[in-house]
Amino acid sequence: MTRLHVPVRLRWSDLDAYGHVNNVEVLRLLEEARISAFWAHPEAEEVDAWPTAVLESGPAATSHTLVARQEIEYLRPLAYTRAPVRVEMWLGRVAGASLDVCYEIHGDVPGTPRTGPTLGEQPFVRASTTIVVTDAASGRPRRITAQERLAWQPYVEPPVVFRRR
Amino acid sequence: MTRLHVPVRLRWSDLDAYGHVNNVEVLRLLEEARISAFWAHPEAEEVDAWPTAVLESGPAATSHTLVARQEIEYLRPLAYTRAPVRVEMWLGRVAGASLDVCYEIHGDVPGTPRTGPTLGEQPFVRASTTIVVTDAASGRPRRITAQERLAWQPYVEPPVVFRRR
Amino acid sequence: MTRLHVPVRLRWSDLDAYGHVNNVEVLRLLEEARISAFWAHPEAEEVDAWPTAVLESGPAATSHTLVARQEIEYLRPLAYTRAPVRVEMWLGRVAGASLDVCYEIHGDVPGTPRTGPTLGEQPFVRASTTIVVTDAASGRPRRITAQERLAWQPYVEPPVVFRRR
Amino acid sequence: MTRLHVPVRLRWSDLDAYGHVNNVEVLRLLEEARISAFWAHPEAEEVDAWPTAVLESGPAATSHTLVARQEIEYLRPLAYTRAPVRVEMWLGRVAGASLDVCYEIHGDVPGTPRTGPTLGEQPFVRASTTIVVTDAASGRPRRITAQERLAWQPYVEPPVVFRRR
Numbered sequence: 001m002t003r004l005h006v007p008v009r010l011r012w013s014d015l016d017a018y019g020h021v022n023n024v025e026v027l028r029l030l031e032e033a034r035i036s037a038f039w040a041h042p043e044a045e046e047v048d049a050w051p052t053a054v055l056e057s058g059p060a061a062t063s064h065t066l067v068a069r070q071e072i073e074y075l076r077p078l079a080y081t082r083a084p085v086r087v088e089m090w091l092g093r094v095a096g097a098s099l100d101v102c103y104e105i106h107g108d109v110p111g112t113p114r115t116g117p118t119l120g121e122q123p124f125v126r127a128s129t130t131i132v133v134t135d136a137a138s139g140r141p142r143r144i145t146a147q148e149r150l151a152w153q154p155y156v157e158p159p160v161v162f163r164r165r
Numbered sequence: 166m167t168r169l170h171v172p173v174r175l176r177w178s179d180l181d182a183y184g185h186v187n188n189v190e191v192l193r194l195l196e197e198a199r200i201s202a203f204w205a206h207p208e209a210e211e212v213d214a215w216p217t218a219v220l221e222s223g224p225a226a227t228s229h230t231l232v233a234r235q236e237i238e239y240l241r242p243l244a245y246t247r248a249p250v251r252v253e254m255w256l257g258r259v260a261g262a263s264l265d266v267c268y269e270i271h272g273d274v275p276g277t278p279r280t281g282p283t284l285g286e287q288p289f290v291r292a293s294t295t296i297v298v299t300d301a302a303s304g305r306p307r308r309i310t311a312q313e314r315l316a317w318q319p320y321v322e323p324p325v326v327f328r329r330r
Numbered sequence: 331m332t333r334l335h336v337p338v339r340l341r342w343s344d345l346d347a348y349g350h351v352n353n354v355e356v357l358r359l360l361e362e363a364r365i366s367a368f369w370a371h372p373e374a375e376e377v378d379a380w381p382t383a384v385l386e387s388g389p390a391a392t393s394h395t396l397v398a399r400q401e402i403e404y405l406r407p408l409a410y411t412r413a414p415v416r417v418e419m420w421l422g423r424v425a426g427a428s429l430d431v432c433y434e435i436h437g438d439v440p441g442t443p444r445t446g447p448t449l450g451e452q453p454f455v456r457a458s459t460t461i462v463v464t465d466a467a468s469g470r471p472r473r474i475t476a477q478e479r480l481a482w483q484p485y486v487e488p489p490v491v492f493r494r495r
Numbered sequence: 496m497t498r499l500h501v502p503v504r505l506r507w508s509d510l511d512a513y514g515h516v517n518n519v520e521v522l523r524l525l526e527e528a529r530i531s532a533f534w535a536h537p538e539a540e541e542v543d544a545w546p547t548a549v550l551e552s553g554p555a556a557t558s559h560t561l562v563a564r565q566e567i568e569y570l571r572p573l574a575y576t577r578a579p580v581r582v583e584m585w586l587g588r589v590a591g592a593s594l595d596v597c598y599e600i601h602g603d604v605p606g607t608p609r610t611g612p613t614l615g616e617q618p619f620v621r622a623s624t625t626i627v628v629t630d631a632a633s634g635r636p637r638r639i640t641a642q643e644r645l646a647w648q649p650y651v652e653p654p655v656v657f658r659r660r
Contacts, residue, residue: 009504012530013354013523015347017410022343023232024196027189028508035507036577067188069329071236080347082531130329164234164295174339177365178358178517182510182575189508193343200342201412245512247366353562354526357519397518399659401566460659494564494625 002154006033007084014080021078026125027070030103033087034129037101038065063142064134068098072127073162081107085124092128092159094152097141102160103127126160167319171198172249179245186243191290192235195268198252199294202266203230228307230296233263237292238327246272250289257324259317262306263297267325291325332484336363337414344410351408356455357400360433363417364459367431368395393472394464398428402457403492411437415454422489424482427471428462432490456490497649501528502579509575516573521620522565525598528582529624532596533560558637560626563593567622568657576602580619587623587654589647592636597655598622621655 008029016022021029078085085105092100104123135142173194181187186194243250250270257265269288300307338359346352351359408415415435422430434453465472503524511517516524573580580600587595599618630637 011506011523011527013346013352013526016343017345017347017349019347023235024189024192024343027192028506031189031508032506067239069236069238069327070188071234073234074232162234176341176358176362178361178511178519180512181508182512182514184512187508193341196343197341353565354519354522357522361519397569399566399568399657400518401564403564404562492564 002090003157004037004087004089004155006036006087006089008032008036008087009084010078010080010082012080019079021080023074026074026078026105027072027127029085029105030072030087030125030127030129033089033103034101037089062136064136064139066132066134067129068132069130070127071162072125073164074125075122076124078105078107078124088123090157091152091155092157094144094149094156097143098130098132099144099152100159101129101131102157103129104160126162128160167255168322169202169252169254169320171201171252171254173197173201173252174249175243175245175247177245184244186245188239191239191243191270192237192292194250194270195237195252195290195292195294198254198268199266202254227301229299229301229304231299232294233297234295235292236327237290238329239290240287241289243270243272243289253288255322256317256320257293257322259309259314259321262308263295264309264317265324266294266296267322268292268294269325291327293325332420333487334367334417334419334485336366336417336419338362338366338417339414340408340410340412342410349409351410353404356404356408356435357402357457359415359435360402360417360455360457360459363419363433364431367419392466394466394469396462396464397459398462399460400457401492402455403494404455405452406454408435408437408454418453420487421482421485422458422487424474424479424486427473428460429474429482430489431459431461432487433457433459434490456492458490497585498652499532499582499584499650501531501582501584503527503531503582504579505573505575505577507575514574516575518569521569521573521600522567522622524580524600525567525582525620525622525624528584528598529596532584557631559629559631559634561629562624563627564625565622566657567620568659569620570617571619573600573602573619583618585652586647586650587652589639589644589651592638593625593627594639594647595654596624596626597652598624599655621657623655 010021010029014021014025014028016025085107088104088106090102092102103126105125105127106121106123132141133144134140175186175194179186179190179193181190250272253269253271255267257267268291270290271286271288297306298309299305340351340359344351344355344358346355415437418434418436420432422432433456435455436451436453462471463474464470505516505524509516509520509523511520580602583599583601585597587597598621600620600622601616601618627636628639629635
């Protein structure tokens, strides 16, 4: 069981007029974590990421990704902190042409061990995003290859369980 | 069957670097439509809204609302248009202390009849938001009253059916 | 003296944790007004705009524009309103390869006459943006033509006067 | 001459449909840097900041700040980078009840020495923000005290020089 633990910094502007991180902005934080995980950069080596081979993404890539679906539960309001929040990410499913990225947002400061389950307090947020892998040239969904499936295998865990459905 | 049809204007900044309305910004459009529907303003009479009685919302209200859950499916990419998109909204469920707002985003220009089912093309987006009604003073969930339930009844329809689950 | 009067709708998310339209978001409102003014769309005929000839902008255009400079004074805090704010726009200067767009944000509801000076209350905001016209192919600034200069002439007024400089 | 050097991370969503950091979002980056500089947090010790004494800001503060004016020049387009940009900040003026924060955005990766002038390449952006100090209770501007003026003195430098005015 290998979850990525990606630190994401809040911006003060993520707050809305109620003084908490706005529910829509929470999905922005997840987007940032997902981009970190999928899109390896030489200049960002320190960040926890899935193997580059996992998806040859980026502007010059032959594959693109589309967000097809999102589901999110807000368990506790998220206040402004200067310390980054920690987004735990794993793959809940690798299907024919799509994969489900699962997330939990936790508040513990960085320096926390980066693997293994999280003990203690419940997360602020639980969410999942279904990503469709497409052929960059045609824009059509394409099958995930056996090689990709193998590379992703260590990151697959049971999908996030939502309380309200 | 009475759906609200709320026009929402895009902003050019809703586009991301791929040139489509960003998937997170789509939830911003739904937020705008939901605020229009729940939060009646004298200055905004022309907008389709649920009866004010439905929720005594607003800054001075004795009830507040919390977003507890969202689910969204992106069926077609949404390009920039100067004409507003049309967000169809209905209530998919009225539970003890929460209600599910359901949405479809359609692209037809305003002037379209404002009630009745939509024929033809599939929507850009299908989504739902679970809203918990809270007591403004305590911040705790409170029971939806019989009177509120009655006022909401005409707007209740079967919940949105998601394709990917 | 012919100012454009462009209605721009606020979004609830324009508010920050202090409950007013955030100072950065104010520039977003000006961006929206500027895009309306420069970028004529058949579907948006009802909006006040400069003559299309003024700048052959848009995705297929042979000219692009770059924002080179902005200056803004916040005179009064802008609260959330459902009615659109009114952005008055004019050209403060047409230089060799650039032009200065000047703005005032006013709060009166639409239906106000769309030309002539504004009497009464001071605006919420005064601002200007210097836009450089570039050749789409090379990305380099290009000279504004005599024909463009002529078309813009009716919209030129003395530049906005800033109080704090 | 003591400039603060505040690292600010871009978000992918800072890009607009032209694939560069949007001109309005650049002011968001400056806002983030300014908040870091003025608003000391125990949890954010590693960040370069003005002495806490400089402004007793924050939610429980007896003084607030208002943004009264901004001016910004965009010298080079800012592309997406995973490494943070570096915002250099200093005070260009301390007036009776206001102060001018000056900024330059540079692209060099962190690890750069944090004081002294920057050699070499021109910045992406030059900007300044006039901040009015107000009394939290009355909301009115209040005089900057002799003690505050003394604490700020080491951070005062000649104001940023704008090329286009």
